[in-house]
Amino acid sequence: MQPMLYVCFPITELKPAGNKPSLLGRVADSKECAYLILDSKDKQFLLESFKIFGILSESHNYGIRRILELIKNYIQ
Template sequence: MGMQPMLYVCIPITHLNTATPLLGRRAGLKECGFYFRGRTQRFLLELFKIFATLSPNHHHDILQILEVILCTRKT
């Protein structure tokens, strides 16, 4: 159904904070890792800006996500 824009992000596995380092092993079922570094906020802001420019639908999705974030912070 036409072209669909995609955004790929590569975060090195060594930059994920997990209970046990992931390097050299398989992640467990539903295991989570967190990516918080010094520039994380700027990185996420740039990702949001790029994603929002991919298509009108993506733009709408980002606006909805930001609305949820802003409403959550007020309470």
């Protein structure tokens, strides 16, 4: 068994790469990329996701702790 964390967000939140139009109402091209931009308005979502991910398993917890340690060292 492998724990998973699924996150759903509206397609309107994706920003297409380059000068492509929104993905809403069209089929994406093969290998087309889009970005989910997270900023300060999303900090509560990110914190809660990190908490949940850290609870999923010991290895997930270890990974989250290492990521947070890197972020902490980067900020200081």
